[in-house]
Amino acid sequence: xxxxxxxxxxxxxxxxxxxxxAFASLVRDHEELAFRTAxxxxxxxxxAEDAAQTGLTKAFYALRRFRxxxxxxxxxxxxxxxxxxxxxxxxxxxxxxxxxxxxELPSEGAAPSPEGRLLGRxxxxxxxAALERLPEDDRExxxxxxxxxxxxxxxxxxxxxRRGTVKSRTSRALDRLxxxxxxxxx
Amino acid sequence: xxxxxxxxxxxxxxxxxxxxxxxxxxxRRSRSRLLAVALALAAVLAAGVLALSPGARxxxxxxxxxxxxxxxxxxxxxxxxxxxxxDLIGARVSRAEAERRxxxxxxxxxEPDSIHLRGEVVTLVYGTVERPRLxxxxxxxxxxxxxxxxxxxxxxxVERVRVGGADGLFLSGAxxxxxxxxxxxxxxxERAFLAGTTLLWNHGxxxxxxxxxxxxxxxIQLGESVR
Numbered sequence: 001x002x003x004x005x006x007x008x009x010x011x012x013x014x015x016x017x018x019x020x021x022a023f024a025s026l027v028r029d030h031e032e033l034a035f036r037t038a039x040x041x042x043x044x045x046x047x048a049e050d051a052a053q054t055g056l057t058k059a060f061y062a063l064r065r066f067r068x069x070x071x072x073x074x075x076x077x078x079x080x081x082x083x084x085x086x087x088x089x090x091x092x093x094x095x096x097x098x099x100x101x102x103x104e105l106p107s108e109g110a111a112p113s114p115e116g117r118l119l120g121r122x123x124x125x126x127x128x129a130a131l132e133r134l135p136e137d138d139r140e141x142x143x144x145x146x147x148x149x150x151x152x153x154x155x156x157x158x159x160x161x162r163r164g165t166v167k168s169r170t171s172r173a174l175d176r177l178x179x180x181x182x183x184x185x186x
Numbered sequence: 187x188x189x190x191x192x193x194x195x196x197x198x199x200x201x202x203x204x205x206x207x208x209x210x211x212x213x214r215r216s217r218s219r220l221l222a223v224a225l226a227l228a229a230v231l232a233a234g235v236l237a238l239s240p241g242a243r244x245x246x247x248x249x250x251x252x253x254x255x256x257x258x259x260x261x262x263x264x265x266x267x268x269x270x271x272x273d274l275i276g277a278r279v280s281r282a283e284a285e286r287r288x289x290x291x292x293x294x295x296x297e298p299d300s301i302h303l304r305g306e307v308v309t310l311v312y313g314t315v316e317r318p319r320l321x322x323x324x325x326x327x328x329x330x331x332x333x334x335x336x337x338x339x340x341x342x343x344v345e346r347v348r349v350g351g352a353d354g355l356f357l358s359g360a361x362x363x364x365x366x367x368x369x370x371x372x373x374x375x376e377r378a379f380l381a382g383t384t385l386l387w388n389h390g391x392x393x394x395x396x397x398x399x400x401x402x403x404x405x406i407q408l409g410e411s412v413r
Contacts, residue, residue: 146194
């Protein structure tokens with residue numbers, strides 16, 4: 001008989017009782033997202049690593065405050081994001097976001113022509129540059145919603161905002177981004 | 187979803203993120219960590235310095251506890267935030283104000299050059315804020331349920347000591363930093379005040395922290411001189 005993997009709430013319960021291995025299982029699937037969240041906020045790889053690691057440590061100690069039945073991922077990411085914000089205030093070096101090299105990108109069906117690839121890449125670089133010019137609040141909400149692909153409710157929890165605020169801020173940020181790109185706002 | 191939303195989502199998949207590092211509680215590394223604990227345990231016990239906590243959870247090499255303080259030793263300490271010393275120790279206040287707001291009578295090693303208050307932690311500065319000879323911080327053990335000091339594995343030594351009959355911890359070497367639980371419940375990560383040595387100990391209902399560039403014996407002697 002194949003035993004089923006423990007559910008998230010079971011791992012949470014075990015971790016609450018001090019089981020470090022259960023906690024490790026619980027966070028393993030979220031480590032990359034936690035690190036990327038921290039990176040997009042702190043904008044420095046060393047700070048992001050520190051924020052993610054410290055965030056995990058704090059989450060382990062704070063599990064007593066985790067409300068049973070709530071989703072674990074946004075709770076964890078909120079702790080990491082808070083750590084990342086603390087480090088960003090430390091005025092460390094801010095790294096610019098960059099696109100992966102073309103050969104590192106996953107192929108998407110039929111390969112476009114070299115010109116098509118180049119044009120697409122230029123447009124993406126332009127979009128990234130426009131995103132970088134936005135105010136921090138706008139950039140954060142767009143990063144969570146689209147770059148990290150978090151749901152609206154998750155974004156709200158991670159950024160410590162009301163859901164309605166995420167909605168309005170996202171809409172405003174998208175308008176600003178369109179303006180930066182010289183596109184018509186809605 | 188609008189066109190720009192789709193383009194942003196697509197952009198997310200094309201960003202060159204730094205490689206995700208192996209983070210603190212990764213079970214894939216737990217075996218080597220446990221081995222490191224065992225090796226550290228053997229080495230340290232052989233030196234007769236302290237008793238480790240081999241049952242520590244997989245993320246941590248060692249865990250030391252005082253009333254009001256926890257020292258966590260990890261195998262790798264990433265860079266910490268550096269903020270100004272004045273931000274660390276808070277605004278300068280009079281002794282009377284510090285005692286009124288902290289809610290206890292200050293202990294000292296003689297009259298300090300200045301007294302600072304941050305939250306409910308009082309810090310006595312001997313020397314200048316920029317170049318202190320010694321810092322003595324005091325707080326009630328009941329302020330926070332955990333006052334965490336995290337220390338690097340190979341660079342920082344943590345020793346259990348006795349200070350005037352009370353439990354204490356002596357941290358020496360490079361690269362340790364402090365995580366305070368702020369009054370609002372958040373934990374702030376910071377550098378230690380001095381790169382030198384730190385003595386943490388319980389004194390009645392207080393948690394005291396002495397930071398100065400001195401050796402263990404001298405730090406304990408100073409700690410026992412606090413009145």
